[in-house]
Amino acid sequence: MQHRLGPALPWSEITPQRLYLARREFLAGVGATAFATLASGTALGAALTAKPGPFRADDKPTAKEAVTTYNNFYEFGVEKDEPAKNAGTLRTSPWSVVVEGACERPGSYALDDLIKPASLEERLYRHRCVEGWSMVIPWIGVPLASVLQAAGPTPGAKYVAFETLYDTAQMPGQTRRVLEWPYREGLRIDEAMHPLTLLAVGLYGETLPNQNGAPLRLVVPWKYGFKGIKSIVRIKLQDSQPRTAWNVSAPNEYGFYSNVNPDVDHPRWSQKTERRIGEFRRRDTLPFNGYGEQVAELYAGMDLRKFF
Numbered sequence: 001m002q003h004r005l006g007p008a009l010p011w012s013e014i015t016p017q018r019l020y021l022a023r024r025e026f027l028a029g030v031g032a033t034a035f036a037t038l039a040s041g042t043a044l045g046a047a048l049t050a051k052p053g054p055f056r057a058d059d060k061p062t063a064k065e066a067v068t069t070y071n072n073f074y075e076f077g078v079e080k081d082e083p084a085k086n087a088g089t090l091r092t093s094p095w096s097v098v099v100e101g102a103c104e105r106p107g108s109y110a111l112d113d114l115i116k117p118a119s120l121e122e123r124l125y126r127h128r129c130v131e132g133w134s135m136v137i138p139w140i141g142v143p144l145a146s147v148l149q150a151a152g153p154t155p156g157a158k159y160v161a162f163e164t165l166y167d168t169a170q171m172p173g174q175t176r177r178v179l180e181w182p183y184r185e186g187l188r189i190d191e192a193m194h195p196l197t198l199l200a201v202g203l204y205g206e207t208l209p210n211q212n213g214a215p216l217r218l219v220v221p222w223k224y225g226f227k228g229i230k231s232i233v234r235i236k237l238q239d240s241q242p243r244t245a246w247n248v249s250a251p252n253e254y255g256f257y258s259n260v261n262p263d264v265d266h267p268r269w270s271q272k273t274e275r276r277i278g279e280f281r282r283r284d285t286l287p288f289n290g291y292g293e294q295v296a297e298l299y300a301g302m303d304l305r306k307f308f
């Protein structure tokens with residue numbers, strides 16, 4: 001059964017007229033069944049309208065071409081160019097997300113009911129991959145806190161666990177045992193509720209391309225990019241620290257916290273500098289990826305070498 005967290009506009013309401021008409025023409029050709037499916041899901045390829053949000057990085061956005069062709073999404077291959085080439089097999093509409101665990105309103109929510117288009121914000125965030133490259137991306141989404149608040153967390157909600165879709169037909173990379181599938185990630189509840197933490201549905205003014213984690217992915221700008229789990233189907237509030245895909249695969253290399261930290265090297269390479277995609281000279285990596293003023297207090301008193 002699909003639950004509603006509150007009133008939500010269908011995606012068509014925020015689709016500019018031109019795209020909406022083009023979509024109607026397309027739909028006229030594919031028949032009524034397909035219309036029902038598409039109408040209840042995300043308007044793929046449609047432009048999104050979003051108000052500028054807070055926390056706009058002062059940096060120049062990375063070229064969209066790079067943002068959408070240089071990706072990590074192992075479900076579609078382990079090379080950077082493979083997700084853009086292979087992610088066409090992912091069906092993002094209709095899409096629903098199970099919200100469960102320690103909350104008052106658990107259920108399976110249609111994407112349109114979970115994310116209210118009227119509340120979409122654009123946020124320009126720095127994005128730092130643990131491998132040592134970085135980008136600046138104009139995301140569109142809503143604070144994760146708004147979705148969690150709507151679900152009504154109960155006192156047992158100390159952490160939030162996330163899961164990607166598991167479907168080897170749509171995600172052929174899941175037949176290879178490079179990671180434990182489905183991809184999993186997690187946050188402590190205060191990290192999840194922090195206003196910087198975003199559930200993204202778009203970038204560069206459009207719905208997310210599949211390779212960037214359509215139709216719904218996490219963005220936590222002060223953490224390494226692997227915390228940004230893609231194509232989310234399950235969000236669970238729980239009292240224990242969640243298992244996470246990279247921590248399970250190499251616990252000495254990838255911790256649960258994964259805060260960007262130039263002072264804690266990865267065992268096989270330094271984290272002191274990074275290469276911004278599109279630039280030549282390496283830059284210094286900033287603690288918490290430059291978001292320390294907003295988030296450092298979450299970790300007051302913690303030894304961040306131990307909790308890396």
Ligand code: MTE
Pocket residue numbers: 070071072073074075127128129130164183211212213224225226227228229230231
């Ligand atoms: N989510 C899933 N499901 N599978 C993945 O392989 N890779 C992670 C993260 N989310 C990954 C994932 C890593 S390592 C990074 S750096 C970011 O996605 C990359 O996001 P981007 O391609 O939008 O830059």
